[in-house]
Amino acid sequence: MVFWVFGYGSLVWNPGFKYDEKVVGYIKDYQRVFDLACIDHRGTPEEPARTCTLEYSEGSICWGAAYCVRGGSEVEAATMKYLERRECEYDHKISVDFYKEGEELEPLITGVIVFMSTPDKLSNKYYLGPAPLDEMARQIATAFGPCGNNRDYLFLLEKAMRDIGHEDDYVIELANEVRKVLGTAKGIPKEKKLVAAPHVAVKDNIPSLQVRPRQEAVAMDS
Numbered sequence: 001m002v003f004w005v006f007g008y009g010s011l012v013w014n015p016g017f018k019y020d021e022k023v024v025g026y027i028k029d030y031q032r033v034f035d036l037a038c039i040d041h042r043g044t045p046e047e048p049a050r051t052c053t054l055e056y057s058e059g060s061i062c063w064g065a066a067y068c069v070r071g072g073s074e075v076e077a078a079t080m081k082y083l084e085r086r087e088c089e090y091d092h093k094i095s096v097d098f099y100k101e102g103e104e105l106e107p108l109i110t111g112v113i114v115f116m117s118t119p120d121k122l123s124n125k126y127y128l129g130p131a132p133l134d135e136m137a138r139q140i141a142t143a144f145g146p147c148g149n150n151r152d153y154l155f156l157l158e159k160a161m162r163d164i165g166h167e168d169d170y171v172i173e174l175a176n177e178v179r180k181v182l183g184t185a186k187g188i189p190k191e192k193k194l195v196a197a198p199h200v201a202v203k204d205n206i207p208s209l210q211v212r213p214r215q216e217a218v219a220m221d222s
Contacts, residue, residue, distance in 0.1 A: 002068060002069065002070045002076075003068075003069055003076055003079075003080075003113060004066050004067065004068050004069075004098065004109050004111070004112040004113065005066070005067050005069070005083065005112065005113045005114070005115075006027060006064055006065070006066050006067075006096065006098060006112045006113065006114045007064050007065050007066075007067065008032055008052065008054065008062055008063075008064035008114075009032075009051060009052045009053075009153075009157060010051075010153065010156070010157070011064075011065070011067070012064055012065050012157065012160040012161070012164070013156055013157070013159070013160035013163075014156075015065075015067055016082070016086065017067075017069070017079050017082050017083070018069075018079075019067040019068060019069050020068050020069060020070045020071075021067070021068035022065055022066070022067055022068075023065065023066045023068075023098075023100060023108065023109075024063070024064075024065050024100075024101070024164045024165070024166070025063070025064075025065075025066060025098050025099050025100040025101065025108060026061045026062055026063045026064065026098075026099055026101075026166075027061065027062050027064075027096045027097065027098055027099070027112070027114065028060075028061055028096075028097065028099065029056060029057060029058050029059065029060060029061075030054040030055065030056060030057060030060060030061075030062045030096075031054070031055055031057040031060040031062055031170070032052050032053075032054060032055075032062050032168060032170060032171065033052060033053060033054070033055045033130065033170075034050040034051065034052050034136060034140070034154075034174060035050070035052075035053055035055070035117070035119070035127060035128050035129055035130055036050065036051050036052065036053040036089060036090070036117045036126055036127065036128065037049070037050070037051075037089070037125075037126045037127070037128045038050070038051045038089060038126075038143075038145065038150070039089075039126075039145075040145060040146065041145050041146060041147040042143060042144065042145045042147055042148065042149070042150045042152075042153050043143040043144070043145045043150055044143075044144075044145055047142070047143050047144075048128070048139075048143065049139070049140065049143035049144075049145060049150035049153070050128065050136060050139055050140050050143070050150065051089075051150075051153060052157070053090065053116060053117035053119075053127075054114065054116050054117075055119060061099075063161065063164070063166035063168070065164065066098050066109060066112055083115070087115040089117070089126045090115040090116055090117050090126075091116075091117060091118050091124050091126070092115075092116055092117075092118060093113055093114065093115055093116065094113075094114050094116055095111050095112065095113060095114075096112050096114055097109070097110050097112070098110075098112040133173070133174065133177050134177060134181075136174060136177075137174060137177035137178045137180070137181050138181055140154055140174070140178050141178045141181040141182055151178050151182070154171070154174060154175050154178060155175060155178075157171055158171050158172060158175045
């Protein structure tokens with residue numbers, strides 16, 4: 001038994017679950033966008049953060065990392081439960097082909113799971129939709145929640161994409177615009193912290209999934 005999940009946001013640098021294999025690669029016909037509201041991790045209901053989701057874009061590619069989980073139905077179910085709790089603001093999952101650099105003609109893996117958000121404000125309460133770059137930057141620069149500042153999420157994603165050798169021009173442009181806001185705006189503290197109640201589950205603070213060690217597991221740095 002085995003399943004694969006594709007990470008294109010925080011999963012790239014912080015998967016948070018035990019996996020057996022990590023492969024850097026991409027999926028086709030989707031692009032990364034910061035159109036998803038986050039109200040309980042990097043933002044609040046009053047001041048939502050912006051985090052990334054995927055948008056269909058024919059001919060585009062989205063780089064990230066695919067993670068393989070082996071070990072039978074119990075391990076798979078526990079991992080999926082963790083992911084669904086962590087990715088609760090994404091309202092559906094799709095199955096896609098995953099490609100590795102230098103092997104563009106045939107997918108390396110088929111049936112890879114991806115968490116996504118429906119781009120419809122009526123049916124999806126977390127979908128913010130696009131906005132001018134400066135407005136998005138202001139929102140990201142000022143939003144914060146139990147897991148920390150929204151801007152840190154963006155900066156960590158920017159670094160993660162650089163670390164895997166596939167920088168995202170859109171992420172870089174947005175991050176630089178946020179830096180402009182931070183450099184010119186008054187009244188934005190360097191660090192803002194919000195303490196969550198002990199019973200509240202938050203994305204970046206969810207404990208890593210603990211499963212029994214497996215002999216075939218390959219240790220990978222996230």
